Amino acid sequence: MNIKSLLQRDSVRTVFASLIAILVGLLAGTVVVVVVGLLNPSISSNIIWDGVRLIFLGVFNTGRDAAGALTFGFNPTFFGNMLFRAMPLILTGLSVAIAYKTGLFNIGAPGQYLAGICTTLFLALSIPTSSVPAWLVWIIAFFGGMIAGALWGCIPGLLKSLLNINEVIACIMTNWLAASLVTWVFDISNLKNMLEGTKTGYIYKTSSIINDIIVDGTRTISGTNLPAGAEVVSTRGGVATDKMGLDRLFSGSQVNGGILIAILLAIIFYIIMEKTTLGYQLKACGSNRHAAKYAGIKDKRNIVLSMALAGAMAGAAGSLYALSGNTEFFWTTYQSLPAVGFTGIAVALLAVNNPIGVIFTGTFMSFLNINGQQLTKMTSYNEYITDVIIAVIVYLSAFMLMFKMWLGRKRKISVSPVREGEVKK
Amino acid sequence: MAFLIRQTLMYMVPLMIVALAGVFAERSGIINLALEGMMIFGAYIGVVCLNVMVDLGWFSAVKASGNMWTMQWLLLLAMLIAAVAGSIFSLLLAFAAINLKADQTIGGTALNMLAPALVLFLVRITAKQNALLLSTGDSATWFMIKKSMWGFDKSYKLSWIGDALLNKVYLTTYICIVLFVIMSIILYKTRFGIRLRSCGENPQASASLGINVIRMRYAGVMISGALAGLGGCVYAVTTANCTANGEVAGFGFLALAVMIFGNWKPLPIAGGAFLFGIFKCIAATYNTLDINADGKYWLADIGISSHFYRMLPYLITLVVLAFTSKSSRAPKAEGIPYDPSRR
Numbered sequence: 001m002n003i004k005s006l007l008q009r010d011s012v013r014t015v016f017a018s019l020i021a022i023l024v025g026l027l028a029g030t031v032v033v034v035v036v037g038l039l040n041p042s043i044s045s046n047i048i049w050d051g052v053r054l055i056f057l058g059v060f061n062t063g064r065d066a067a068g069a070l071t072f073g074f075n076p077t078f079f080g081n082m083l084f085r086a087m088p089l090i091l092t093g094l095s096v097a098i099a100y101k102t103g104l105f106n107i108g109a110p111g112q113y114l115a116g117i118c119t120t121l122f123l124a125l126s127i128p129t130s131s132v133p134a135w136l137v138w139i140i141a142f143f144g145g146m147i148a149g150a151l152w153g154c155i156p157g158l159l160k161s162l163l164n165i166n167e168v169i170a171c172i173m174t175n176w177l178a179a180s181l182v183t184w185v186f187d188i189s190n191l192k193n194m195l196e197g198t199k200t201g202y203i204y205k206t207s208s209i210i211n212d213i214i215v216d217g218t219r220t221i222s223g224t225n226l227p228a229g230a231e232v233v234s235t236r237g238g239v240a241t242d243k244m245g246l247d248r249l250f251s252g253s254q255v256n257g258g259i260l261i262a263i264l265l266a267i268i269f270y271i272i273m274e275k276t277t278l279g280y281q282l283k284a285c286g287s288n289r290h291a292a293k294y295a296g297i298k299d300k301r302n303i304v305l306s307m308a309l310a311g312a313m314a315g316a317a318g319s320l321y322a323l324s325g326n327t328e329f330f331w332t333t334y335q336s337l338p339a340v341g342f343t344g345i346a347v348a349l350l351a352v353n354n355p356i357g358v359i360f361t362g363t364f365m366s367f368l369n370i371n372g373q374q375l376t377k378m379t380s381y382n383e384y385i386t387d388v389i390i391a392v393i394v395y396l397s398a399f400m401l402m403f404k405m406w407l408g409r410k411r412k413i414s415v416s417p418v419r420e421g422e423v424k425k
Numbered sequence: 426m427a428f429l430i431r432q433t434l435m436y437m438v439p440l441m442i443v444a445l446a447g448v449f450a451e452r453s454g455i456i457n458l459a460l461e462g463m464m465i466f467g468a469y470i471g472v473v474c475l476n477v478m479v480d481l482g483w484f485s486a487v488k489a490s491g492n493m494w495t496m497q498w499l500l501l502l503a504m505l506i507a508a509v510a511g512s513i514f515s516l517l518l519a520f521a522a523i524n525l526k527a528d529q530t531i532g533g534t535a536l537n538m539l540a541p542a543l544v545l546f547l548v549r550i551t552a553k554q555n556a557l558l559l560s561t562g563d564s565a566t567w568f569m570i571k572k573s574m575w576g577f578d579k580s581y582k583l584s585w586i587g588d589a590l591l592n593k594v595y596l597t598t599y600i601c602i603v604l605f606v607i608m609s610i611i612l613y614k615t616r617f618g619i620r621l622r623s624c625g626e627n628p629q630a631s632a633s634l635g636i637n638v639i640r641m642r643y644a645g646v647m648i649s650g651a652l653a654g655l656g657g658c659v660y661a662v663t664t665a666n667c668t669a670n671g672e673v674a675g676f677g678f679l680a681l682a683v684m685i686f687g688n689w690k691p692l693p694i695a696g697g698a699f700l701f702g703i704f705k706c707i708a709a710t711y712n713t714l715d716i717n718a719d720g721k722y723w724l725a726d727i728g729i730s731s732h733f734y735r736m737l738p739y740l741i742t743l744v745v746l747a748f749t750s751k752s753s754r755a756p757k758a759e760g761i762p763y764d765p766s767r768r
Contacts, residue, residue, distance in 0.1 A: 159746075169682045169746065173682065180735045181736065334732070382545075384545040385542075386542075391539035391543075398528045
């Protein structure tokens with residue numbers, strides 16, 4: 001099989017087009033780094049060269065040697081962290097991809113993510129682990145977060161199907177509503193981290209142990225170091241996703257079983273989309289809503305269902321992120337939306353909305369994230385170059401279709417229109 | 426009351442002008458989801474311009490001369506440059522959407538990601554922190570028009586309407602209002618405007634009448650970029666106190682919402698922007714809002730949580746959309762790449 005006939009295959013062309021988009025994105029990032037470096041007198045040529053290498057290989061960075069040059073090799077910590085950060089990105093990517101299959105642009109993933117993270121934190125930190133086993137609390141909190149995300153995703157879905165409100169606008173509004181609502185909920189909650197005095201503005205980690213105690217007749221809370229004469233009423237917290245042995249594989253990193261759950265969900269969605277009637281109906285609504293309706297598919301129900309599934313995935317992203325146990329949630333979030341929701345759009349687009357592809361593109365985006373982190377740590381550049389690269393990739397994926405057509409053009413059939421005076425061969 | 430009007434105008438004006446920016450693009454047939462990105466870019470360029478002027482010593486020279494009206498010219502220059510920058514930035518969208526027939530929603534999303542990333546990348550390198558500020562003074566000291574500048578004595582008491590419109594105001598507000606009117610007239614009453622709108626409805630028919638659809642769409646997107654960049658600069662100077670930090674508090678997206686519930690028409694857009702502006706204003710200032718100047722802050726006294734006021738603008742938008750969306754009508758050809766062979 002030669003290259004030309006390989007390129008006729010749609011899947012091969014898709015992967016090829018994505019790879020080209022990635023390469024161009026990375027090159028654009030390199031150009032920005034070099035140009036900014038050359039224009040800025042405080043950045044030496046050594047730093048420029050370091051910056052360029054870190055864009056491509058930051059995950060493999062193992063520090064600097066005695067001479068101050070960057071060294072590269074397998075770094076289990078960064079690798080593990082890459083997988084850890086890939087987890088929410090895969091899920092928000094899935095969220096956007098599912099909605100896209102039904103012809104909906106789910107820009108509401110940040111809001112659904114917030115709904116998920118808020119509910120999960122609430123459940124994980126409010127149910128006393130002294131009377132309910134921690135694994136059960138974990139399950140309740142995880143599914144609670146997913147359901148909250150699904151319900152939040154339903155809102156734009158319902159508005160779209162019943163009132164014909166543009167889902168992009170409805171999603172944007174529900175995003176900001178979620179941001180304010182989450183801040184409100186935590187503002188009046190008792191889950192603000194009071195035990196660690198330096199952590200103002202954060203919610204407890206789900207793994208932290210909170211003891212509700214009675215000292216001298218007054219009810220208060222305490223960490224693991226109980227004050228003298230305290231009577232413990234109940235204990236909360238201490239909930240975290242199982243590491244499933246991944247911490248031994250990638251020592252020193254944050255990775256846990258959540259990444260496996262994310263991959264599993266992606267596979268489940270692949271099966272739903274490709275092998276079930278439900279998936280077929282959702283896709284039919286995406287291809288042509290009116291034709292689907294004519295064929296007896298309930299288009300309105302499917303739009304709501306699609307948004308609910310999408311919301312559940314974004315909710316799961318927030319949920320698993322919170323349940324890792326060592327992440328802290330900054331609760332005054334009303335002024336900004338979580339970036340992971342928007343990056344999900346890029347993840348989905350680069351994967352051409354294929355659930356299996358999302359696993360790889362999500363990991364790739366988190367690879368870029370770690371590279372950016374290293375760029376901040378090791379050079380005078382900063383991590384925002386990652387976002388520039390992602391933006392360029394998204395920009396390219398906007399005309400991926402044309403890209404693919406160009407890759408697969410046959411000699412005999414000319415895709416481009418014949419210009420005046422040009423003889424068609 | 427004067428305070429309320431002033432603040433509402435301040436929030437309303439960038440929304441209004443950016444929503445009109447959206448109209449120019451969409452009426453020519455290109456969905457412009459990138460309003461937010463263009464605003465962010467315009468805001469950054471505007472603040473950079475002002476900083477360059479500070480470094481050149483123009484500000485201190487004006488202060489030494491004693492005539493603060495000169496500052497307004499500098500502000501005008503910065504706004505103009507921000508508009509040009511926004512226009513150039515919008516070429517990215519135009520090229521992808523018109524020449525490459527790209528998915529316009531995705532292209533717009535890409536620009537919305539690119540603008541804050543690029544701005545923050547540059548700001549962090551140049552300013553060594555996450556926000557670029559004016560190196561001396563703030564927008565109130567340099568650009569605010571106060572009653573003393575009109576020749577009124579400090580003790581002179583203006584009527585409330587005069588106080589609202591002449592004291593502690595920014596020139597940007599009035600420029601945007603005038604521009605809004607002019608651009609609306611161009612869109613509806615000139616040959617150019619009518620041709621532009623026809624390209625958003627039925628480009629093939631327009632082409633058959635000899636209109637260059639591609640050029641019209643480029644014009645629409647570039648005007649859109651210019652207005653959005655200008656709006657971003659206005660936002661940065663008035664609301665954000667001359668700060669560029671890679672965000673405009675979602676104003677670009679809100680403008681998009683205003684445009685949709687204004688049904689792609691200037692007058693309802695002005696109304697929508699006003700509605701939004703007043704609720705934004707209440708959310709930001711409800712604590713110190715003294716409507717009839719009797720020393721009572723009744724909104725704060727009701728005891729409703731500040732979080733609720735923050736949610737109000739978005740809730741109201743959804744409610745208004747719920748009532749108006751049945752009659753809403755987007756330009757027919759928006760989002761569809763122009764294909765001359767499809768008649």
